[in-house]
Amino acid sequence: TRTYNTIINGYLKAGKSSEALQMFEEMQKGSCSRDTITYNTMIMGLCKAGKVNDAYGIFAAMEHQGCSPDVYTYNSIFYGLLKVHRLAEALTLFEVKKTKGCSPDHITYRTLINGFCIAGNADQALQFLVDLKASGHVPDLVTYSTLINGLCKVGRMDVAYKLYEDVLEQKFVPNLITMNTLLNGFGKDGQFDRAHQLFAELKDMGIRPDVVSYNALICAAGKVGNTDAAFQLLEEMQCAGCSPDVVTYSHLIELLSNSDKAGQAWDLFTQMEKRGRHPDLVSYNLLLAGLVKASRLDDACYLMEEAKRKGLTPD
RNA sequence: GUUUUUCAUUGU
Numbered sequence: 001t002r003t004y005n006t007i008i009n010g011y012l013k014a015g016k017s018s019e020a021l022q023m024f025e026e027m028q029k030g031s032c033s034r035d036t037i038t039y040n041t042m043i044m045g046l047c048k049a050g051k052v053n054d055a056y057g058i059f060a061a062m063e064h065q066g067c068s069p070d071v072y073t074y075n076s077i078f079y080g081l082l083k084v085h086r087l088a089e090a091l092t093l094f095e096v097k098k099t100k101g102c103s104p105d106h107i108t109y110r111t112l113i114n115g116f117c118i119a120g121n122a123d124q125a126l127q128f129l130v131d132l133k134a135s136g137h138v139p140d141l142v143t144y145s146t147l148i149n150g151l152c153k154v155g156r157m158d159v160a161y162k163l164y165e166d167v168l169e170q171k172f173v174p175n176l177i178t179m180n181t182l183l184n185g186f187g188k189d190g191q192f193d194r195a196h197q198l199f200a201e202l203k204d205m206g207i208r209p210d211v212v213s214y215n216a217l218i219c220a221a222g223k224v225g226n227t228d229a230a231f232q233l234l235e236e237m238q239c240a241g242c243s244p245d246v247v248t249y250s251h252l253i254e255l256l257s258n259s260d261k262a263g264q265a266w267d268l269f270t271q272m273e274k275r276g277r278h279p280d281l282v283s284y285n286l287l288l289a290g291l292v293k294a295s296r297l298d299d300a301c302y303l304m305e306e307a308k309r310k311g312l313t314p315d
Numbered sequence: 316g317u318u319u320u321u322c323a324u325u326g327u
Contacts, residue, residue, distance in 0.1 A: 005318045040319040047320095075320045111321040145323040152324095180324040187325095215325040250326040285327045315327095 001032045005041055012045025017054075020045060034065070040072045047080030055080050075108050082115025087124070090115065106137045113143055117150025125150055126159070141167065145178045152185025160185055176202070180212045187220025192229070195220040209240070215247045222255035230255055246277050250286055257290025265290045266299075281312050 004027050011020035024042055027034050039062045046055035059077050062069060069077075074097050081090040094104070094112070104112075109132040116125040125147055132139055144167050151160035164182055167174055179202040186195040199217055202209060214237040221230035230252060234244060249272040256265035269287050272279060279287075284307045291300040304314055 002318055007318095009318065037319050042319090044320055072320045077320095079321060107321050109321095114322060117323090140322095142321095142323050147323090149323060175323095177324045182324090184325060210324095212325045217325095219325070245325095247326045254326070280326095282327050289327070 001027075001035055001038065004032050005035075005038050008038065009041045009045065012041065012049070015049065017046060017049050017051060021054075028065075034067060036062075036067050036070055036073065039067055040070070040076060043073060044076040044079070047076055047083065050083070052080040052084050052086075069102070071102060071105050071108065074102060075105075075111055078108065078111050078115065082111070082119065085119050087116065087119055087121060091124070104131075104135070106132070106140075109137065109139075110143055110146075113150075114146050117146055117153075120150075120154060122147075122150045122154050122156060122159075138170075141172050141175065141178065144172070145175075145181055148178065148185070149181045152181060152188065155189060157185055157189050157191070174202075174205070176207050176210060176213070179205075179207060180210075180216060183213060184216035184219070187216050187223060190223055192220045192224045192226065209237075209242070211237070211242050211245055211248065214242060215245075215251060218248060218251045222251055222258075225255075225259065227255060227259060244272075244275075244277070246272070246280055246283060249277060249279075250283050253283060253286045253290065257286055257293060260294060262287075262290040262294040262296060281307070281315065284312060284314070 004023055008020045008023050011017070011023065020042065024038070027038065039058060042058055043055045046052070046058070055077065059069065059073065074093070077093065078090050081093070090112070109128055112128045113125045116128065129139060129147060144163055148160045148163050151163065160182060164174065164178070167178065179198060183195050183198045186198065195217055199209065199213065202213070214233060218230045218233050221233060234248065234252065237244060249268060252268055253265045256262070256268065265287055269279060269283065284303065288300050288303055291303065307314055
């Protein structure tokens, strides 16, 4: 059985789900019986491959076939359901599972919190945080960061910040990712000042800002139309030994394009190429938008041809 | 000591 399990897992990891299924069927007929791990392996593998329906079928059948689901099984099936945004089913199953006496572990909570955040249901995710605490688990920094990100994405900056304070209170040390997440959230929300403040805070904490931090902050400056600040930050990051990447340039190109400075946007685009940062489709799209906005349609067509020559496929 | 589960940050 262990041998089969290992092989099945191998097939699934290699993206060969039909071969895995074949082995799985073979076990049913042969001398090796399936155990819970066999089912778990199949279910997770299929979920990862996006074949959630198949996984669910196996899950539904396993009890009749004499194997009871354990916490791994549930975690995998939650992962799958949430991946395809079947939130209601996940919730129902969560309740059912509890009545069956299979209690959620910290991975269950993380999976659920992550899934609901991705699906944009921050309230439910927050509820899981409450449950998690109530059941005696301690949320870790990744869980917090996930939640903070989820809240930022739906513009609930007040609650996001509250969670950040929670983190501090619990004597967790926020890391670069946590700070970047929050900083980006404030920036997107049009609160450049607060974003900037967080930027200062993270430096005070002894964290060295990375290209993501600067990009988020440049975006924040752009959001409030502060072109000067955006370019100052470009200088600043270079002084700090952080080299701008294609995302940095994209933010700046977008900012210039939006403020009717298509010419400058194009200059910057050229500069980026000179510096060895290859423009991608996003950069092209942004500059194209700027040119179109400025009614420079011929230039736009020219640029589009150039993109094609570089092997990019305009969308 | 050998098989299975989740995981966070930036651009159109």
